[in-house]
Amino acid sequence: MxxxxxxxxxxxxxxxxxxxxxxxxxxxxxxxxxxxxxxxxxxxxxxxxxxxxxxxxxxxxxxxxxxxxxxxxxxxxxxxxxxxxxxxxxxxxxxxxxxxxxxxxxxxxxxxxxxxxxxxxxxxxxxxxxxxxxxxxxxxxxxxxxxxxxxxxxxxxxxxxxxxxxxxxxxxxxxxxxxxxxxxxxxxxxxxxxxxxxxxxxxxxxxxxxxxxxxxxxxxxxxxxxxxxxxxxxxxxxxxxxxxxxxxxxxxxxxxxxxxxxxxxxxxxxxxxxxxxxxxxxxxxxFAETNAVVHMMHQVACGKLAKVEFIVGLLCAMAHASGKDKDMAVKGQIAETMWVAETVRALLFSAEAHAEQDKWGLFHAARRPLDTARNLFPRLYPKLIETVHMLGSSSLMATPCEADFNGDIAQDVERYFQLTNMHSRDRVALFRLAHDVAVSGFGNRQVLYERFFFGPQNVMASIYYDLYNKDEMIDRVNETLKGL
Ligand SMILES: Cc1cc2nc3c(=O)[nH]c(=O)nc-3n(C[C@H](O)[C@H](O)[C@H](O)COP(=O)(O)OP(=O)(O)OC[C@H]3O[C@@H](n4cnc5c(N)ncnc54)[C@H](O)[C@@H]3O)c2cc1C
Known part of the structure; x- marks a missing residue:
C-alpha cells in the first residue's frame, strides 16, 4: 500500500x-x-x-x-x-x-x-x-x-x-x-x-x-x-x-x-x-498545540505563492497583448501584484529557514511568517482580482465562444478581436482565462474561498495580535517616555 x-x-x-x-x-x-x-x-x-x-x-x-x-x-x-x-x-x-x-x-x-x-x-x-x-x-x-x-x-x-x-x-x-x-x-x-x-x-x-x-x-x-x-x-x-x-x-x-x-x-x-x-x-x-495549524498554514502559503505568481503572469500577458505594458501606470499596477508574490515568497522562505522542533519532536516551519501570510492573503487576493478587472475592462467581455471561431461569423471574430500583439483566437483564449479568474462564478467563488480560508478575518487578526511578541516593543516605548 x-x-x-x-x-x-x-x-x-x-x-x-x-x-x-x-x-x-x-x-x-x-x-x-x-x-x-x-x-x-x-x-x-x-x-x-x-x-x-x-x-x-x-x-x-x-x-x-x-x-x-x-x-x-x-x-x-x-x-x-x-x-x-x-x-x-x-x-x-x-x-x-x-x-x-x-x-x-x-x-x-x-x-x-x-x-x-x-x-x-x-x-x-x-x-x-x-x-x-x-x-x-x-x-x-x-x-x-x-x-x-x-x-x-x-x-x-x-x-x-x-x-x-x-x-x-x-x-x-x-x-x-x-x-x-x-x-x-x-x-x-x-x-x-x-x-x-x-x-x-x-x-x-x-x-x-x-x-x-x-x-x-x-x-x-x-x-x-x-x-x-x-x-x-x-x-x-x-x-x-x-x-x-x-x-x-x-x-x-x-x-x-x-x-x-x-x-x-x-x-x-x-x-x-x-x-x-x-x-x-x-x-x-x-490545532495550535499539536502544530497542525502550522503545518496546514505551510501547505497553504506554498499554494498561495503558486496562485499569486500565476496572477502576475496573467496580468503581464494581458498587458503585453494590448501593448499596455509600455505604460508606466500599468506597470505600476502590475508591480503591486509582484510585491504580493515576493512578500509571500519571502515569508515562506523565512518560515522554512527558521523551522524549529516542537515538544513532540517534529519540525515545523516558523509560525509567525506563515501567520502573517495567512492574514495578508485573504485581504490581498480580492485586490489582485480588482487589478485583473481594471486592466482587462471590456476585453473581459469581448470573449466570444470557441464555437464562434467555426461558425458563420468566424471572419468577423478573426478580424475584430485581434490585438496589436496577438491573433484573435489567442486573445480570446487569454481573456477567457482572465474571465474565469476574475468574472465567472468559478472566479468569484475563488475570491470568497480566499476571504474565508482560515475563518473570519477579524477573528484571525485578533489571534495574531494575541500571539505577537510585542512586550519588548512596548518596553522600548516606555523607555523612551521615561527619558522625557
Ligand atoms: C468557498 C468556501 C469553502 C470553504 N471550505 C470549507 C471547508 O472545506 N471546511 C470547513 O470546515 N469550512 C469551509 N469553509 C467555511 C469557512 O471555514 C467559514 O466560511 C469561515 O470559518 C467563516 O464562518 P462562517 O461562514 O460561518 O461566517 P461567520 O462566522 O458568520 O463570519 C461572517 C462575518 O461575521 C463576522 N464575525 C464572525 N465571527 C465573529 C466574531 N467572533 N467576532 C466578530 N465578528 C465576527 C465577521 O465580519 C465575518 O466576516 C468554506 C467557506 C467558503 C466560502
Missing part, C-alpha cells in the same frame, strides 16, 4: 455515498456532470505522484513502501523544506486554482499523529478507547491508502449572538446524541466540506471557538469517517462547471472542486475513529 493511482482513486469513489446536486442524488461522482471533471483532474494529479518526473520529490520511502511527501513526519529543517517543495509542486499543477489538494489535510493528520499524546489529555476517561492510539492508527491507514480527505469545522449559521459567545445552536449544529459499545452517535449539520463529494473520508473537527462550558460538551468531539457512512449526506452548492470546453472555461472545466454542506442523520462513529470527546477546552487547544 502507499500512493495510489488515479484509477484506484476513481474506483474508491464508487461506493454508497449520498451526494445531492441540483435536487437529485448523484449515482456516481466520477461521471456526474458538474463534479466529474474535477474528480478526473485530481485523479491525474495522483498519477503524477507516480511519474519519474515527480516521484522523488513528491514521495518518500519507508519500510519499502512509497508514501506521499505530505505524510512525512519532519525530523529536520531539510524535511520541512522537502515538504514545502512538494506542496508547491502540487499547487502549480492548477496554479493554486484547485485549492484543496489532499496534501492540505494530510499535513493535519500527520501533525495530529505526531502529537498524539496530546489527545490522551482528554478529560473524559470513561470513553472505552485510547484517543492517541486511534490517531496513530488513523495516520497509518490514511497514508497507507493515500486517502483523499475533506474536513468540516464549522456549524451552520443559525443564531449569530450564540455563535459569538462560542455556543452552538441545537436546532442545526452537529451534536452528540448518544453512545454505545460500538461508538458515538451524532446528528446535525456542518459546513462546508470543500472536495467533500470526491473525498474518501471526512475529518470532523471542532472549530477553535467553543466556549469551555457544560453546554458545549455535546459539541466537543473530533472524528473521521468514510463519506459512504450510513446517515451521512452531502448537499452540494450548484456547480460552476457547465459542460463548457477548456477553451471556453479554462479553469472551471478542470478545477471545480465542489463544496458541500454535510448532514449527519444519527451517524454512528466507531470508537476507534474518535480522537477527542466531550472536552471543549482540549478541542480549542488542539
Amino acid at each position: 502507499g500512493i495510489k493511482t488515479g484509477a484506484q482513486y476513481l474506483a474508491s469513489l464508487q461506493d454508497s455515498r449520498s451526494v445531492w446536486l441540483r435536487g437529485k442524488q448523484v449515482e456516481d461522482v466520477t461521471t456526474e456532470p458538474g463534479i466529474a471533471n474535477g474528480v478526473r483532474t485530481l485523479a491525474g494529479f495522483l498519477d503524477r505522484q507516480q511519474s519519474p518526473e515527480y516521484k522523488n520529490s513528491l514521495t518518500y520511502q519507508e519500510d519499502g513502501e512509497t508514501f506521499s511527501m505530505s505524510f512525512l513526519k519532519p525530523r529536520s529543517v531539510e524535511d520541512v523544506q522537502r515538504r514545502g517543495a512538494a506542496y508547491y509542486a502540487w499547487a502549480k499543477w492548477s496554479n493554486g486554482m484547485f485549492g484543496r489538494t489532499p496534501d492540505y489535510k494530510n499535513a493535519s493528520v500527520m501533525a495530529f499523529a505526531g502529537a498524539a499524546e496530546f489527545l490522551n489529555e482528554n478529560r473524559d476517561n470513561q470513553a472505552p478507547t485510547n484517543f492517541a492510539r486511534n490517531m496513530e492508527s488513523y495516520y497509518e491507514e490514511a497514508r497507507g491508502n493515500d486517502y483523499v480527505l475533506t474536513h468540516t469545522l464549522v456549524n451552520p449559521q443559525f443564531n449569530a449572538a450564540l455563535a459569538k459567545e462560542g455556543l452552538s445552536s441545537p436546532e442545526v449544529a452537529l451534536r452528540l446524541i448518544g453512545e454505545n459499545s460500538r461508538g458515538i452517535v451524532v446528528s446535525g449539520a456542518r459546513l462546508l466540506a470543500t472536495l467533500g463529494p470526491s473525498a474518501n473520508e471526512i475529518e470532523v473537527f471542532p472549530s477553535t471557538l467553543l466556549k469551555a462550558s457544560e453546554e458545549n460538551i455535546p459539541y466537543a468531539f473530533a472524528f473521521s469517517i468514510p463519506i459512504a457512512t450510513p446517515g451521512l449526506r452531502m448537499i452540494c452548492r450548484d456547480s460552476y462547471e457547465h459542460g463548457k470546453s477548456t477553451f471556453d472555461a479554462p479553469l472551471a472545466a478542470r478545477f471545480e472542486e465542489m463544496d458541500a454542506v454535510v448532514i449527519f442523520d444519527r451517524v454512528e462513529v466507531p470508537w476507534e475513529r474518535v480522537f477527542m470527546y466531550k472536552d471543549p477546552l482540549l478541542c480549542n487547544r488542539a
Whole structure:
C-alpha cells in the first residue's frame, strides 16, 4: 500500500455515498456532470505522484513502501523544506486554482499523529478507547491508502449572538446524541466540506471557538469517517462547471472542486475513529498545540505563492497583448501584484529557514511568517482580482465562444478581436482565462474561498495580535517616555 493511482482513486469513489446536486442524488461522482471533471483532474494529479518526473520529490520511502511527501513526519529543517517543495509542486499543477489538494489535510493528520499524546489529555476517561492510539492508527491507514480527505469545522449559521459567545445552536449544529459499545452517535449539520463529494473520508473537527462550558460538551468531539457512512449526506452548492470546453472555461472545466454542506442523520462513529470527546477546552487547544495549524498554514502559503505568481503572469500577458505594458501606470499596477508574490515568497522562505522542533519532536516551519501570510492573503487576493478587472475592462467581455471561431461569423471574430500583439483566437483564449479568474462564478467563488480560508478575518487578526511578541516593543516605548 502507499500512493495510489488515479484509477484506484476513481474506483474508491464508487461506493454508497449520498451526494445531492441540483435536487437529485448523484449515482456516481466520477461521471456526474458538474463534479466529474474535477474528480478526473485530481485523479491525474495522483498519477503524477507516480511519474519519474515527480516521484522523488513528491514521495518518500519507508519500510519499502512509497508514501506521499505530505505524510512525512519532519525530523529536520531539510524535511520541512522537502515538504514545502512538494506542496508547491502540487499547487502549480492548477496554479493554486484547485485549492484543496489532499496534501492540505494530510499535513493535519500527520501533525495530529505526531502529537498524539496530546489527545490522551482528554478529560473524559470513561470513553472505552485510547484517543492517541486511534490517531496513530488513523495516520497509518490514511497514508497507507493515500486517502483523499475533506474536513468540516464549522456549524451552520443559525443564531449569530450564540455563535459569538462560542455556543452552538441545537436546532442545526452537529451534536452528540448518544453512545454505545460500538461508538458515538451524532446528528446535525456542518459546513462546508470543500472536495467533500470526491473525498474518501471526512475529518470532523471542532472549530477553535467553543466556549469551555457544560453546554458545549455535546459539541466537543473530533472524528473521521468514510463519506459512504450510513446517515451521512452531502448537499452540494450548484456547480460552476457547465459542460463548457477548456477553451471556453479554462479553469472551471478542470478545477471545480465542489463544496458541500454535510448532514449527519444519527451517524454512528466507531470508537476507534474518535480522537477527542466531550472536552471543549482540549478541542480549542488542539490545532495550535499539536502544530497542525502550522503545518496546514505551510501547505497553504506554498499554494498561495503558486496562485499569486500565476496572477502576475496573467496580468503581464494581458498587458503585453494590448501593448499596455509600455505604460508606466500599468506597470505600476502590475508591480503591486509582484510585491504580493515576493512578500509571500519571502515569508515562506523565512518560515522554512527558521523551522524549529516542537515538544513532540517534529519540525515545523516558523509560525509567525506563515501567520502573517495567512492574514495578508485573504485581504490581498480580492485586490489582485480588482487589478485583473481594471486592466482587462471590456476585453473581459469581448470573449466570444470557441464555437464562434467555426461558425458563420468566424471572419468577423478573426478580424475584430485581434490585438496589436496577438491573433484573435489567442486573445480570446487569454481573456477567457482572465474571465474565469476574475468574472465567472468559478472566479468569484475563488475570491470568497480566499476571504474565508482560515475563518473570519477579524477573528484571525485578533489571534495574531494575541500571539505577537510585542512586550519588548512596548518596553522600548516606555523607555523612551521615561527619558522625557
Ligand atoms: C468557498 C468556501 C469553502 C470553504 N471550505 C470549507 C471547508 O472545506 N471546511 C470547513 O470546515 N469550512 C469551509 N469553509 C467555511 C469557512 O471555514 C467559514 O466560511 C469561515 O470559518 C467563516 O464562518 P462562517 O461562514 O460561518 O461566517 P461567520 O462566522 O458568520 O463570519 C461572517 C462575518 O461575521 C463576522 N464575525 C464572525 N465571527 C465573529 C466574531 N467572533 N467576532 C466578530 N465578528 C465576527 C465577521 O465580519 C465575518 O466576516 C468554506 C467557506 C467558503 C466560502
